[in-house]
Amino acid sequence: MESLKEKTVFITGASSGIGKSCAYAFGKAGANLIISARRKNLIDEIADDIRKKFGVKVYAYKLDITKRDDVINSIKTLPVEFKNIDILINNAGLARGLSKFYEDNPDSWEEMIDTNVKGLLYATHAVLPIMLERKSGHIINIGSIAGREAYPKGAIYCATKHAVDAITRSLRMDTIDKNILVSTIDAGLVETNFSKVRFHGDEEKAKSIYKGLTPLTGDDIADAVLYCATRPSHVNIAEITLLAARQASATVVHREN
Ligand SMILES: NC(=O)c1ccc[n+]([C@@H]2O[C@H](COP(=O)([O-])OP(=O)(O)OC[C@H]3O[C@@H](n4cnc5c(N)ncnc54)[C@H](OP(=O)(O)O)[C@@H]3O)[C@@H](O)[C@H]2O)c1
Numbered sequence: 001m002e003s004l005k006e007k008t009v010f011i012t013g014a015s016s017g018i019g020k021s022c023a024y025a026f027g028k029a030g031a032n033l034i035i036s037a038r039r040k041n042l043i044d045e046i047a048d049d050i051r052k053k054f055g056v057k058v059y060a061y062k063l064d065i066t067k068r069d070d071v072i073n074s075i076k077t078l079p080v081e082f083k084n085i086d087i088l089i090n091n092a093g094l095a096r097g098l099s100k101f102y103e104d105n106p107d108s109w110e111e112m113i114d115t116n117v118k119g120l121l122y123a124t125h126a127v128l129p130i131m132l133e134r135k136s137g138h139i140i141n142i143g144s145i146a147g148r149e150a151y152p153k154g155a156i157y158c159a160t161k162h163a164v165d166a167i168t169r170s171l172r173m174d175t176i177d178k179n180i181l182v183s184t185i186d187a188g189l190v191e192t193n194f195s196k197v198r199f200h201g202d203e204e205k206a207k208s209i210y211k212g213l214t215p216l217t218g219d220d221i222a223d224a225v226l227y228c229a230t231r232p233s234h235v236n237i238a239e240i241t242l243l244a245a246r247q248a249s250a251t252v253v254h255r256e257n
Pocket of ligand 1: 012013017018040063064066091093094095115142143144186189192194197218
């Protein structure tokens with residue numbers, strides 16, 4: 001297992017769910033962290049707690065991943081001790097709505113495409129020069145089972161995660177001679193704020209998604225991300241797909257009453 005001590009890990013969307021779990025998992029493993037999200041109060045609290053608990057360095061800053069100039073400038077102006085990013089975890093993302101394509105609000109398409117696809121591209125493009133210069137790096141994308149299968153009422157979310165899958169595979173080819181690894185972690189049902197965001201804050205609707213089964217947790221996904229990041233240097237985990245034990249596919253879920 002490769003040590004993460006003295007490594008610098010940049011996690012986008014670290015204020016909640018999978019990103020927050022990754023921050024704790026990598027902090028516990030001894031990595032120094034850069035964490036970002038739009039809700040600065042939350043990442044500040046997380047940063048303080050991780051510093052206290054694990055004694056690692058944490059730089060937390062407010063970033064809307066859809067703002068290209070902000071992404072680029074924030075990477076260019078990182079404090080000197082955080083400049084050498086070893087691992088980028090492209091996690092910031094969301095689904096908005098669950099409705100038939102012809103009933104969708106196009107505003108939600110823009111939000112998903114801007115965040116899940118363009119945001120991931122901005123962060124990756126901003127961080128890659130650092131990795132290319134240092135001839136070392138690992139990019140871990142948080143994809144989804146929605147990037148492997150399409151499901152009804154999810155055309156645009158599925159399209160964005162299919163895009164993440166394609167970007168992951170192409171980028172792996174583009175960086176194969178540069179000692180830069182590219183991986184994707186694709187999960188099924190994970191109970192985070194994801195469904196609350198998808199249903200615009202409707203808690204009941206969000207809960208119904210996980211009814212009758214035990215969903216995955218953010219910590220389950222962070223565990224897989226950590227595994228991926230700590231293999232010996234001759235190993236690249238191309239992809240990991242994780243499902244809840246009672247989930248067979250995006251559409252086949254066994255629920256107990
Ligand atoms: N939950 C699932 O079932 C599931 C399954 C497979 C894949 N995923 C993927 O996992 C990733 C994390 O989702 P989650 O389940 O952990 O949901 P979550 O709890 O809602 O967390 C989403 C994170 O993304 C951040 N984010 C959203 N829009 C952003 C923006 N414009 N700029 C910066 N950060 C932004 C949020 O921070 P702020 O709101 O503070 O900006 C938050 O920290 C997403 O890419 C999602 O597609 C989730």
